[in-house]
Amino acid sequence: xxxxxxxxxxxxxxxxxxxxxxxxxxxxxxxxxxxxxxxxxxxxxxxxxxxxxxxxxxxxxxxxxxxxxxxxxxxxxxxxxxxxxxxxxxxxxxxxxxxxxxxxxxxxxxxxxxxxxxxxxxxxxxxxxxxxxxxxxxxxxxxxxxxxxxxxxxxxxxxxxxxxxxxxxxxxxxxxxxxxxxxxxxxxxxxxxxxxxxxxxxxxxxxxxxxxxxxxxxxxxxxxxxxxxxxxxxxxxxxxxxxxxxxxxxxxxxxxxxxxxxxxxxxxxxxxxxxxxxxxxxxxxxxxxxxxxxxxxxxxx
Amino acid sequence: xxxxxxxxxxxxxxxxxxxxxxxxxxxxxxxxxxxxxxxxxxxxxxxxxxxxxxxxxxxxxxxxxxxxxxxxxxxxxxxxxxxxxxxxxxxxxxxxxxxxxxxxxxxxxxxxxxxxxxxxxxxxxxxxxxxxxxxxxxxxxxxxxxxxxxxxxxxxxxxxxxxxxxxxxxxxxxxxxxxxxxxxxxxxxxxxxxxxxxxxxxxxxxxxxxxxxxxxxxxxxxxxxxxxxxxxxxxxxxxxxxxxxxxxxxxxxxxxxxxxxxxxxxxxxxxxx
Numbered sequence: 140x141x142x143x144x145x146x147x148x149x150x151x152x153x154x155x156x157x158x159x160x161x162x163x164x165x166x167x168x169x170x171x172x173x174x175x176x177x178x179x180x181x182x183x184x185x186x187x188x189x190x191x192x193x194x195x196x197x198x199x200x201x202x203x204x205x206x207x208x209x210x211x212x213x214x215x216x217x218x219x220x221x222x223x224x225x226x227x228x229x230x231x232x233x234x235x236x237x238x239x240x241x242x243x244x245x246x247x248x249x250x251x252x253x254x255x256x257x258x259x260x261x262x263x264x265x266x267x268x269x270x271x272x273x274x275x276x277x278x279x280x281x282x283x284x285x286x287x288x289x290x291x292x293x294x295x296x297x298x299x300x301x302x303x304x305x306x307x308x309x310x311x312x313x314x315x316x317x318x319x320x321x322x323x324x325x326x327x328x329x330x331x332x333x334x335x336x337x338x339x340x341x342x343x344x345x346x347x348x349x350x351x352x353x354x355x356x357x358x359x360x361x362x363x364x365x366x367x368x369x370x371x372x373x374x375x376x377x378x379x380x381x382x383x384x385x386x387x388x389x390x391x392x393x394x395x396x397x398x399x400x401x402x403x404x405x406x407x408x409x410x411x412x413x414x415x416x417x418x419x420x421x422x423x424x425x426x427x428x429x430x431x432x433x434x435x436x437x438x439x440x
Numbered sequence: 441x442x443x444x445x446x447x448x449x450x451x452x453x454x455x456x457x458x459x460x461x462x463x464x465x466x467x468x469x470x471x472x473x474x475x476x477x478x479x480x481x482x483x484x485x486x487x488x489x490x491x492x493x494x495x496x497x498x499x500x501x502x503x504x505x506x507x508x509x510x511x512x513x514x515x516x517x518x519x520x521x522x523x524x525x526x527x528x529x530x531x532x533x534x535x536x537x538x539x540x541x542x543x544x545x546x547x548x549x550x551x552x553x554x555x556x557x558x559x560x561x562x563x564x565x566x567x568x569x570x571x572x573x574x575x576x577x578x579x580x581x582x583x584x585x586x587x588x589x590x591x592x593x594x595x596x597x598x599x600x601x602x603x604x605x606x607x608x609x610x611x612x613x614x615x616x617x618x619x620x621x622x623x624x625x626x627x628x629x630x631x632x633x634x635x636x637x638x639x640x641x642x643x644x645x646x647x648x649x650x651x652x653x654x655x656x657x658x659x660x661x662x663x664x665x666x667x668x669x670x671x672x673x674x675x676x677x678x679x680x681x682x683x684x685x686x687x688x689x690x691x692x693x694x695x696x697x698x699x700x701x702x703x704x705x706x707x708x709x710x711x712x713x
Contacts, residue, residue: 192713223551228463241559243443
């Protein structure tokens, strides 16, 4: 595997406040990577350092084998910076064409590319409008479109769905999933549900350090079941009889977390569904593995 | 495919240049500029040039010599152009300070530069914006000069090689005069977060520095040559020059611009975006 991002001894302070403390980590090319953390944990600072908007106080960063801000990253690194806005006086298409030209495309190729990325974020009809005429969500989608210009190898997205309506948030998640076959995404977000759907690896920033690096693929042998009615007490003795059952935890009145022996009972989920069917119990959702929220915030508890 | 640095600079300068003709802000600038020069040409240049065409004025020019040497102005092929030269040297530096104040800070505070900096190095961004400003200023000055030429022709001047050559000289030397002011605003725009703050700081610098130098020279007369390093220091000499005469005054604005440009580039490389 190739490291698309490698940081060693990375530190950044603003005045007396140390935001990042000697971070050491690397991100491999492949499935999207999530960056999570509380407000002020340093997510945006880290992404700004990766994009070369800020310079580190200490340490080294390599992005696709280059220093951030290097010309060698032109067209290879795409980014959605937090709160960055386009010039309100020019049209969407014109500004995307300029950026594509700066990436080295010819005028006609830049035109085609601008149309392609506008279509990806469902802004084709607004291509000729000035940015000042767009809503907040549309501006966000435009900023995402510029990050995808020229099919970069690495795309860094800072809170990509904040401010987007559910339909476009879903559309963006689909777009990321499609693009992630040839591009590595690093996504900072507070939306754990979204990250759970998209990302294979999660980096959690806490007090300037990467506290935890969770990989969802490693979590097997756990099923989360959400019932439609509160009948867990009736279900408990039946579940304990299922082959491979290890432990049951009530997350809340309707949600159960089941641990099972994945080696002995690889078809535990099938048995569970059959049991629910036999008992005529409706369920809302069954999912495999711990939720990202549980992995990040309950693992120590 | 990667573009060479000069291509990036040129593309970025074209964006700035287009701003003048495509955006509402640009149209307002253009309209204000045209109105101002119409008023100056109609109510200052036109009556004064007719007055300067009077042979009696030419004879008495030696007696009227003051801060502005009328004898030198009369050496120009047409009085309209000499008056334009005088007005442009005295007024356009202030316009350059006002109009080029947002070169970097406006897009930096909005975050737009973050989109550019992923594709272009910071030196190219700064140089592209600066070149764009100079192209805009050059275009506007050219328009004003053309209007002055039309006025001269309308007042009976023959279209001669001397007249066109004087126009080229006027454009070139006014642009060179504006160069350090424009680069100064590039520096202010890197240091500060808004156009207004950049203009305020430039006004403070351009007024306080001569005052402080004056105090310094009072106590230490050897510091007198330092006045020459203030932007626009050569303007009093240029005002009293006839076309293609003041070549010696070229070095000063170019030197000032290079010094300020170096400071701008170094500051911008270190600035957070």
